Amino acid sequence: MSEAIDFYVSLLDDKSADEILQKFKETVPGFSKQPPLKLKKNHIIQIFKRQTLKSKRRKVDPFLQHFYNGQDLNDLSEATSNEDFLARLSCKNIPDHLKVALIIKYDIKLAEEILPELQRKLENNEKLFDYTLEIQTDEEALRLLNQNLYLYAHQKESLFKSALLLLSNEQIKQFKIEHNKVKTLSPKEFYVYYQSALEYGLSSLAYAIQRDNLDYTTRYGLVLNFLYDLARKGKAAVDELEKSQIHKVKLQEVEGSLKELKLKLKSAEESSKELAAAQRSVNNLQKEIRDIKVTLTNKELENRKLGEINTSKIEEQKTLYQTIIREKDQEILNLRHQLESWKVDITEKINSFCVLYESSDVSLAQYLFPEVIFVTFKDWEKQKDSLIKNGLTRIYIQQNGISSKKLFALQKSLNGIQYSTFVMHDHKSLIELLSIWKRGE
Numbered sequence: 001m002s003e004a005i006d007f008y009v010s011l012l013d014d015k016s017a018d019e020i021l022q023k024f025k026e027t028v029p030g031f032s033k034q035p036p037l038k039l040k041k042n043h044i045i046q047i048f049k050r051q052t053l054k055s056k057r058r059k060v061d062p063f064l065q066h067f068y069n070g071q072d073l074n075d076l077s078e079a080t081s082n083e084d085f086l087a088r089l090s091c092k093n094i095p096d097h098l099k100v101a102l103i104i105k106y107d108i109k110l111a112e113e114i115l116p117e118l119q120r121k122l123e124n125n126e127k128l129f130d131y132t133l134e135i136q137t138d139e140e141a142l143r144l145l146n147q148n149l150y151l152y153a154h155q156k157e158s159l160f161k162s163a164l165l166l167l168s169n170e171q172i173k174q175f176k177i178e179h180n181k182v183k184t185l186s187p188k189e190f191y192v193y194y195q196s197a198l199e200y201g202l203s204s205l206a207y208a209i210q211r212d213n214l215d216y217t218t219r220y221g222l223v224l225n226f227l228y229d230l231a232r233k234g235k236a237a238v239d240e241l242e243k244s245q246i247h248k249v250k251l252q253e254v255e256g257s258l259k260e261l262k263l264k265l266k267s268a269e270e271s272s273k274e275l276a277a278a279q280r281s282v283n284n285l286q287k288e289i290r291d292i293k294v295t296l297t298n299k300e301l302e303n304r305k306l307g308e309i310n311t312s313k314i315e316e317q318k319t320l321y322q323t324i325i326r327e328k329d330q331e332i333l334n335l336r337h338q339l340e341s342w343k344v345d346i347t348e349k350i351n352s353f354c355v356l357y358e359s360s361d362v363s364l365a366q367y368l369f370p371e372v373i374f375v376t377f378k379d380w381e382k383q384k385d386s387l388i389k390n391g392l393t394r395i396y397i398q399q400n401g402i403s404s405k406k407l408f409a410l411q412k413s414l415n416g417i418q419y420s421t422f423v424m425h426d427h428k429s430l431i432e433l434l435s436i437w438k439r440g441e
Contacts, residue, residue, distance in 0.1 A: 004104055004111045005048050005063065007119065009041045011097035020044050024062060026054060067105050076102060080144065082110050086131035096128050162428055163205055163223055164364070166230060174199060176367070179206040201229025209368060255289065349373070353394040353437060354387060356380060356410075357424070358401035364427045369434050377402065380410070388417070395419040396437060 012020070017040040021027065028035040028043045047055045048063040055062050079085035085106060089099050100118070103111045121128050135141050167175060178199055182190055183206075190207055197203045208214070208222035354373035355362070366374055375383055395414065399407070399421040411419065424430050 002049075004100075004108065004115055006045060007115055008097055008100045008104065009045050009048075010122075011095070011100060012041060012044070013037070013095075013097075014040070016095070016097060017041060017044060020047075020066065023066070024054065026052060067101055076106065082107070083131070084133050084144070085110075086114075086129070087133035090129040090131045099129055162431075163226060164209075165428070166227075171202070175202050175206060178202045179210065179367075182207045183210050199229075201226040201233075204229075350438070351387070351391040353396065354392060355396050355398070355434075357398040360398060360401060360424050361427075362424075362430065365430045365434060368431065369438075372434060372438070377406070377410070393418060396433075397421045399423050 014034075014037050017037060021040065021044065024047055026043065026047055028039050031039070043052070046052050048066070050056055050058070050062060058065075076085060076088055079088055086103075089102060092099065100111070103114070118128055120126075133144075135144070164172070164175070178197075182193065182203055185193060185207075190203075194200055194203055194207075204222040205226035208219040208226075211219070350371050350373065354375050356375050356377065358377055362374055366372075373387065375387070395417060397407070397410070397419055400423050407421075422433055
């Protein structure tokens with residue numbers, strides 16, 4: 001363990017060393033300004049080994065706090081073997097010291113096992129992480145591919161709601177309108193509404209998110225319907241953008257010709273005949289420029305009516321759109337058969353747990369999970385007795401954004417109520433956690 005820590009610290013640069021010192025609120029003794037990197041590393045090792053005054057007073061082991069609350073394993077946790085893990089890690093575009101940290105977090109025994117090899121590579125100025133996974137047969141490759149593509153229950157749930165990330169701000173407003181329209185509809189009523197809905201893609205997504213009691217195949221079909229509609233609109237918008245670009249290029253060409261004619265006009269001032277001909281050409285070109293500008297303005301207005309287009313995602317999604325369009329006809333046919341057999345359960349308010357948060361924006365999660373109780377820290381004391389009376393037994397506390405002192409004080413006031421802490425990185429991570437909590441996991 002000690003050698004692994006020393007090797008990790010040896011890979012730190014000035015920026016990462018400063019971040020660790022700031023995180024533990026430590027400074028190198030004897031330096032009011034920036035100390036040398038070597039002294040920073042020595043002091044960080046002392047922190048991890050609890051040899052500084054502040055680290056000795058900490059209740060939590062600084063080493064565990066740093067490594068297990070730092071980088072997330074994410075897809076690395078799905079590795080099927082140590083070889084698979086190292087191959088995946090080698091493909092990550094992150095600094096080497098973070099890769100070492102992830103190995104320690106994944107399996108400290110693996111870190112100790114490959115440490116001599118990493119030290120040898122470092123001494124010889126070789127690339128530290130160039131591991132690959134040797135696949136012997138097609139069957140093994142297909143097995144690994146299926147494992148990588150498999151979605152667990154909570155991932156399936158978050159997959160539906162992650163489709164919201166594809167929407168523009170204007171489309172999110174329209175989605176909320178459609179969500180309110182379909183949230184009380186039975187399958188029979190929704191089928192009738194769906195047949196005549198102008199925004200059938202958003203209606204399908206809203207119903208898939210609202211009805212979490214439907215089977216996965218049906219909900220997947222609804223989301224696929226939304227993606228098909230999004231792809232169709234995206235293609236139309238791309239076509240309009242390409243037409244607009246053609247007009248812009250032509251405008252540049254005409255403006256270039258106008259510039260050349262103006263130069264000729266200046267040099268032909270002594271010849272009235274040439275001057276008159278050049279002036280007519282200039283006038284004609286100016287009229288053509290005005291006409292093209294009007295056409296270009298009209299095209300841009302048409303583009304805005306189609307909605308906000310995130311052009312940075314268009315190229316990334318072309319392959320997905322083409323695949324979805326080819327498969328869509330059969331998917332819609334299956335969807336219509338599924339709609340006939342739907343059953344609806346009304347979602348009731350969940351009183352057994354609540355989410356206690358500081359200042360993060362949880363509006364999207366509140367909108368998607370209206371049955372879950374969200375309480376801010378400042379309102380906790382006002383609502384605590386009422387919530388306990390109604391059956392509250394567990395609290396999920398947002399850890400980031402609250403001081404340790406405030407968190408400890410809150411924990412003491414719970415009087416036996418079970419609690420867990422979580423870190424909210426973004427809307428998607430909170431949605432995934434809520435999906436897990438609702439199932440009681």
